[in-house]
Amino acid sequence: MRIQGISGSRGVAVGNVYRYIQEEIAIPDYTVAEDKVEEEISKFATAMASTLKQLDTIRKKALDEMGPEEASIFEAHMQIAQDPSLSDGIKSLVESSHMNVVAATSQTIESFANIFLGMEDAYMRERGADIKDIGDRLMRNILGMNPRGLSHISGEVILVAHDLAPSDTASLDKNVVKGIVTAAGGPTSHAAIMARTLEIPAVMGVGDIESFADGDKAVVLGTDGIVEINPSDADWTEYTNQALAFQEELKRLRESANLESTTTDGHHVELFGNIGKAKDAKHALTMGAQGIGLYRTEFLYMENDELPTEDVQFEEYKKVAQEMKGQPVIIRTMDIGGDKELKCLDLPSEMNPFL
Template sequence: MITLKGKSVFGGVAIGRLAFYKRAEPKIKRHHIEDVHAEIRRFEEAKGQALHQLQELYDKAMGDVGEANAMIFEVHQMMLQDFDYIESVKNIITAQEVNAEYAVGTTGDNFAQMFASMDDAYMQGRAADVKDISNRLVKILTGRAEGGIKTDEPVIVAADDLVPSETVQLDKEKVLGFATMYGSANSHTAILARTMNIPAVIGLGEDLSKEYDGKYCIVDGFSGTVFIEPNEEILRMMTEKREEDLRRKALLNELKGKENVTLSGRKINVYANIGNLADVGAVLKNDAGGIGLFRSEFLYLENETFPSEEQQFQVYRQVAENMAGRKVIIRTLDIGADKQAPYFHLDKEENPALGYRAIRICLTEPDIFKTQLRALYRASAYGQIAIMFPMIISVEEVRKIKAIIKEVKAELKETGIAYRDDVETGIMIETPAAVMISRELAKEVDFFSIGTNDLTQYTLAIDRQNEKLDSFYDPHHPAVLAMIKMAADNAHAEGKWIGLCGELGADLTLTETFLEMGLDELSVSPAMVLPLRKKIREIR
């Protein structure tokens, strides 16, 4: 038996086989070939196989997510049969006498660069499509496996760390828990584990060796311990610990349908944070009063190009309908920093957390922003949708947003498309600047929602993704709590409500403090809704 120690980011016990996340190797080697015609036949065979794969993906997507979301695979089939694309590959093979994968990779790069340089936003979006079909062909030609985890049974996912674009690709039903070499308590692996209500241990270091791939193991999320090939005694102890945890959760289920009210009669809304449509079931299962944070950027991260208005509308509409009148607060896209989508073509930045991200992208690229806003307002006709905007630092930004919203509403009205005119709009309070001018900001919006992850990061000048700084990162810091209190006071002074949707909302040691500050709503991962309700009902 091998015992590894790390840091716990979510409690619970997972027992199963370890499966290392495999990343596809992107490098393509160029080499000379003797038989040009044979190499072109290799390309044609790979193209046929890729078309077959895309048709299967289209058929599966039609059943899973509907025609609007499946269309991307039909587009990829059309591009793969484009005359200019095919001729370019064949010409490179013939003229340079090189291998097919090199010709495909070069053609993909050239076409992607051509699309990216166009002025039209739609055509720019095709750059990511042509890169994707080229990557698919290269994988077939080289026999390289897709990245991710390949398994028929649920497993414990191991990795150095996972970025958001990788976590969204995982089949959540096949994940029992996480074990990573690196990462911080605020990484997206940690946030995903809390959302999924599964145990996770990070910071295991190089001791988490790939030689353990496929080994039977236990993740103890309570103590931050991982056991590789556990002995009978440890297996018995951990099995009992898991059963006790399940019994505790069963007791919490008895709180379903109960109010979030203190012993002295103070009520507070308890909502849930989610990242995609699939998480709505967990929201309803855990009896949350609504959705306090729908991270819409994950819709962009799951896509290989900019999601269309129709695609977004279908997702937002389904969330609103599934929540059946309960409030759904959707945050506009927060791409940038640690959440990168290749087709945005964002420049590498020295300090991305302070860079071109979130509302700054939306206000600089209004076409992208308006597409999302149109989808949101169209979906508002089907439920109680509210919209909030991230990374706000000025009143002027809010006024620019309101002007764009006015344009979107006018366009929808002119074309006779239904929408609700009373959609609440709010902002994220996650910068010290927003806190300091929160009284003025409150005059412009309907509500605030405090994003404690970024607010802590910017207040303490600590990169929350840097695991070396975990011991310095203190979300209980008096300055952070003072900023939350200031924002709450200023919101109420202008008659507006205020919530908190950062990870700090699930810190039960601060629940009473938040109630004393006057917060009107706490939004947490679905798994923490009932524990938070229990805590609220015990406070006098």
């Protein structure tokens, strides 16, 4: 059977279906007695602390394995989670309506997400899914449920899900998950963006995953946005060869990364890399960078409880300069605010920090 979706990440992948179905959150229907309101609100505070800790762990993993752009997604999630209008909205429902904190969180998150989901711009609509991801994690922590995660998958699989939150995708092992299929989402979703970073072929927006069963043979034609379920033996062999050819192409591209970047009419193009840590410079060189176009120094600040001294900064910048062996390095001064905040600076909270 052939299913048409939307291209999320190019390439061809084959494997057995693994359906990722999360345990549903059951919203309690009790109301809170007047003398229990503070106790109920304290559940929210405890869950929020756990949520922020989990997001920070995911952020660090994304930074190490995918890079600063992907890590900034979770920095933004932490910023949204701590937005006073979100916490005040939840607390207000508990105090004024005596709603239990899970129901209050669900209602507040839904109203926040719907603002984005109703927008015309596709990218902004996808941010509604981000807010729902934060709310989902928060409610699971309030209820003491296990957090979402995909680190337990083994073998070589095609991951099939209704949707994948950024935190789901950040936990993927590309040696296990060979392809991704989602019922929802599109090319601007964080799941698609991360799939491209991880070089995992992906098809988004297939509309329905009921046709997929665990163990089915599946082919992800990421470039065309097509999924084949249980193809014939002859087609399976052909698709397997295409998947191997795609991996060989990626290998060839890596091996040719350091060839001179010159167009067919003789025009030389300088290729620079963007980095967030000193150790990223080596990877940039491996991928053919002829310099560093942007060294995001804020990550040096964000990962410490105290402001880095001049000596600490000097040593980090020195490492990059030495690693690049005389190639140009452009160092950006600290970019803080908006979706980035520091533990070591007591900056006031703003309703819209991007302004």
